[in-house]
Amino acid sequence: MTSPLDHVAEIAALLAATDIDCLELTGPAGHLRLRRGGEPEVTAGGTGDEPLSEDETVAMPSPGFGIFLRVHPLHEMPLVRSGDSVAAGQVLGFLKIGPLLIPVPAPRDGVVSDIVAHDGTLVGFGDTLFRFSPQP
Amino acid sequence: MIEILSQTALATVQDIGRFGALRWGVGTAGAMDRMALVCGNLLLGNEEGAAAIEAQVFPFELRFDADCAFALTGADCAATLDGVPLPPWSAAKTRSGAVLRLGLPVSGKWRGARAYLCVAGGIDVPIALGSRSTQLRGAIGGLEGRALKQGDRLPLVPSIAGSPGPLEIGLVPPALAMPLEVDGCAAVRVLPAAEYDCFTQASRDALWSASWKITPQSDRYGFRLAGPNLEPLAPMEMRSHGIVPGVIQVPHGGQPIVQMCDAQPSGGYPKIGTVIEADLWRLGQAPIGSSVRFIETDWDGALAAGDETRNWLAEVRRLLDLYRTRSLGR
Known part of the structure; x- marks a missing residue:
């Protein structure tokens, strides 16, 4: 199978005929982001994971589309606050799609350094929800 | 297998209920909160x-003796699996040997009284008269026709090949998705019943305007309510006749009783109303000591309420199927 990175122009032409403003693809061949009115961004060879920045935090992208919830609908208190230490797999938030609540788990042990997405707002695939400092 | 670890009381195996046996005098039994059972x-x-465990006395603790998936719905009991908190109204996978603990129901934005533990495949107890539900009165169904006790071991139905499989996600509880309250008090819709017109006007008004407190004499058989006395226009003596869960009877004392899932199939008290079938799950979750309000409805209103819950469940089913397809496609 060929890589989508070899077909950027074709994909862009297909997208131009739709209402889609942004397309992101992540795969073994790299990371592609096409934005209406923008230049294609291609990161070849990577997995799309952002490298550690100077403050050694990574962006935690949304696993999908939905309304981001920091608080379970039955509860009053948010699941995590900035600065909280969390364990791998611990639920940090939910994506609400109609009646479904999709948990967003911590990718590994670490500290939630910032909560980027606002509670109750619509987020798309790949939008940054949290910034996260993995435990070394 | 699941092993019950806590010294428990009143926890039973329940499925959707036993239908078609009322003519033999066998009541429906089944989950007090059918929405929670179906969602799990x-x-x-x-x-x-499929059959699940209905727990209503906490803490409640059990151990999984096999790798399996389970779902917790109903009352939010701040559950933990080997000490790790689990979100309410969600499904998770577990390893053999893990201990699930349900604490006291949490008073959050909605407080329930009964928690449901569904397991992938369902709880495998013998089917009696078409159902696995425990019928305590007749001592049939469930595990040996009785409530669960410490040390009981419950087998699981092997998951059927080609079944859709579990999803490790959660649901918004239907009590939040379809709230029903009057003046901040939990409410259920009620149809006036056969003897409604035989009560004084003041009593009929009180039925709709009073807060009815759920007394400690309330269980799976029926809820005894406390509120203003409901007085008949003239004393009524009736022969026993068929009754169903939801019927609100008024004994001589004037304090009403709502028949619930383990209701006997006949009774002779006058009936002032009937909680509609579509709202029985709401009443089934009302804790002892809390109050409920009755909202008058009619035949069309009762059918529309049934459609609303069915449509909500259909949407849940549709979105779960979509999500499942997408997850498998990855």
């Missing part, structure tokens, strides 16, 4: 009415 089973890809 939908998350797991089970048959919607």
Whole structure:
């Protein structure tokens, strides 16, 4: 199978005929982001994971589309606050799609350094929800 | 296998209920909160009415003796699996040997009284008269026709090949998705019943305007309510006749009784109303000591309420199927 990175122009032409403003693809061949009115961004060879920045935090992208919830609908208190230490797999938030609540788990042990997405707002695939400092 | 670890009381195996046996004097039994039972089973890809554990006295603790998936719905009991908190109304996978603990129901934005533990495949107890539900009065169904006790071991139905499979996600509880309150008090819709017109006007008004407190003499058989006395226009003596869960009877003392899932199939008290079938799950979750309000409805209103819950469940089913397809496609 060929890589989508070899077909950027074709994909862009297909997208131009739709209402889609942004397309992101992540795969073994790299990371592609096409934005209406923008230049294609291609990161070849990577997995799309952002490298550690100077403050050694990574962006935690949304696993999908939905309304981001920091608080379970039955509860009053948010699941995590900035600065909280969390364990791998611990639920940090939910994506609400109609009646479904999709948990967003911590990718590994670490500290939630910032909560980027606002509670109750619509987020798309790949939008940054949290910034996260993995435990070394 | 699941092993019950806590010294428990009143926890039973319940499915969607036993239908078609009323003519032999056998009541329906089944989950007091059918919405919670169905939601748990939908998350797991089970048959919607598969048998689960209904717990109503906490803390409640059990151990899984096999790798399996389970779903917790109903009352939010701040559950933990080997000490790790679990979100309410969600499904998870577990390893053999893990201990699930349900604490006291949490008073959050909605407080329930009964928690449901569904497991992938369902709880495997013998089917009696078409159902696995425990019928305590007749000592049939469930595990040996009785409530669960410490040390009981419950087998699981092997998951059927080709069944949709569990999803490790959660649901918004139907009590939040379809809230029903009057003046901040939980409410259920009620149809005036056969003897409604035989009560004084003041009593009929009180039925709709009073807060009815759920007394400690309330269980799976029926809820005894406390509120203003409901007085008949003239004393009524009736022969026993068929009754169903939801019927609100008024004994001589004037304090009403709502028949619930383990209701006997006949009774002779006058009936002032009937909680509609579509709202029985709401009443089934009302804790002892809390109050409920009755909202008058009619035949069309009762059918529309049934459609609303069915449509909500259909949407849950549709979105779970979509999500499942997408997850498998990855």
